[in-house]
Amino acid sequence: MLTRRVPARPLLGIHPAIVLAVLDFIGLLVAGYLSVVEAFGGIPVCGPIKGCEEVALSEYARIGGVPVAFFGVLLSVALLGLALAWWKTDIYGLLLAHYGLSLIGVLFDGYFLYLQVFVIGAVCIWCVTYEVSLLVRFLIAFVVWYRQPKPGESDEY
Amino acid sequence: MVLFTVAALAIGLAVVGYAVLQRGGSAPVDDLSPPGVAIPTELADGRTLGRADAPVTVEIWSDFQCPACGLLAERVEPSLIAEHVTPGTARIVYRDAAFQGIRTGATYDESVESAAAARCAADEGKFWQMHAWIFANWDGENQGAYRADRLRAIAQAAGLDMAAYDACMATGDKQVAVRAETADGVSGGINATPTLIINGSLYSGPLSVPEISRAISDAAQAAG
Numbered sequence: 001m002l003t004r005r006v007p008a009r010p011l012l013g014i015h016p017a018i019v020l021a022v023l024d025f026i027g028l029l030v031a032g033y034l035s036v037v038e039a040f041g042g043i044p045v046c047g048p049i050k051g052c053e054e055v056a057l058s059e060y061a062r063i064g065g066v067p068v069a070f071f072g073v074l075l076s077v078a079l080l081g082l083a084l085a086w087w088k089t090d091i092y093g094l095l096l097a098h099y100g101l102s103l104i105g106v107l108f109d110g111y112f113l114y115l116q117v118f119v120i121g122a123v124c125i126w127c128v129t130y131e132v133s134l135l136v137r138f139l140i141a142f143v144v145w146y147r148q149p150k151p152g153e154s155d156e157y
Numbered sequence: 158m159v160l161f162t163v164a165a166l167a168i169g170l171a172v173v174g175y176a177v178l179q180r181g182g183s184a185p186v187d188d189l190s191p192p193g194v195a196i197p198t199e200l201a202d203g204r205t206l207g208r209a210d211a212p213v214t215v216e217i218w219s220d221f222q223c224p225a226c227g228l229l230a231e232r233v234e235p236s237l238i239a240e241h242v243t244p245g246t247a248r249i250v251y252r253d254a255a256f257q258g259i260r261t262g263a264t265y266d267e268s269v270e271s272a273a274a275a276r277c278a279a280d281e282g283k284f285w286q287m288h289a290w291i292f293a294n295w296d297g298e299n300q301g302a303y304r305a306d307r308l309r310a311i312a313q314a315a316g317l318d319m320a321a322y323d324a325c326m327a328t329g330d331k332q333v334a335v336r337a338e339t340a341d342g343v344s345g346g347i348n349a350t351p352t353l354i355i356n357g358s359l360y361s362g363p364l365s366v367p368e369i370s371r372a373i374s375d376a377a378q379a380a381g
Binding site for chain 2: 097108
């Protein structure tokens with residue numbers, strides 16, 4: 001079932017995978033920026049909204065010694081790959097994989113947002129941007145799945 | 158779809174659970190991180206780093222518990238030392254603005270105790286080594302990173318004479334001095350950390366190396 005091809009119903013007049021891919025790319029840029037800054041020992045530019053430095057230096061900014069932003073890059077690359085592959089192949093399982101992977105990310109981002117607000121006491125605007133973009137991607141994937149003909153239904157090819 | 162959702166929820170919760178568990182417990186004593194910055198200790202004189210005749214004095218009002226102070230110490234100060242302190246343009250003077258521990262209301266104030274430990278190191282001519290070791294082992298605010306036994310382990314790792322350190326910390330004099338300097342700073346307008354005073358001009362908030370460098374160059378030019 002997962003490997004069957006089902007044509008996608010357009011979203012905003014285009015293949016929904018393109019919408020997901022654009023958002024995945026935006027997420028990749030944000031996580032990439034934070035990772036590069038972290039790798040070169042810099043401070044994320046927060047502008048007038050303070051808090052990036054506190055979040056970046058907090059003990060919660062790393063998991064197992066690896067900066068959280070690096071995981072964000074990996075997740076975005078994986079999601080972008082799935083979106084592009086789905087766009088090119090219409091394989092139903094790729095949409096579900098994008099949905100499932102973004103749900104995992106949303107759960108972690110919910111936890112990380114909780115830490116920022118209630119434990120660290122500072123909010124990193126870059127992190128929030130990434131978290132919002134991931135939530136939007138998850139919701140879009142869910143809506144697209146909901147509207148999508150399922151394998152075995154008439155649109156399958 | 159339901160299977161995918163359940164599997165994703167299970168994996169997501171496992172990831173969060175791992176993140177929570179690997180943060181569990183307070184910072185261990187036997188797992189200290191060495192500092193990643195090299196200090197030209199030949200230029201050190203107590204809490205001052207640099208030549209006495211340097212035309213620019215950079216006072217750094219800082220708290221060892223403040224995350225932005227840690228960033229300044231580990232990511233900004235090395236460049237300032239290389240570009241301005243070693244060539245003799247500026248000297249850095251460390252000042253205590255030990256605010257962060259006050260809000261807990263606890264008897265043991267990690268900001269004050271860590272600053273006192275650094276002052277005890279200064280008595281042994283090792284303030285800047287201790288400064289680097291303390292910031293390298295920052296592990297959250299008011300969460301036990303600078304509890305007495307861990308601070309002692311940090312002092313030992315920084316190469317202090319532990320008998321002298323223990324005696325120094327036990328008198329309480331350094332803690333009194335830290336609180337007094339913090340109070341002086343507050344009355345002088347220091348209400349955030351880190352705050353830099355460069356030849357009398359006050360700079361607060363997160364500052365980049367180019368911003369501070371420009372301020373030092375301007376101050377050096379003004380000083381003639």
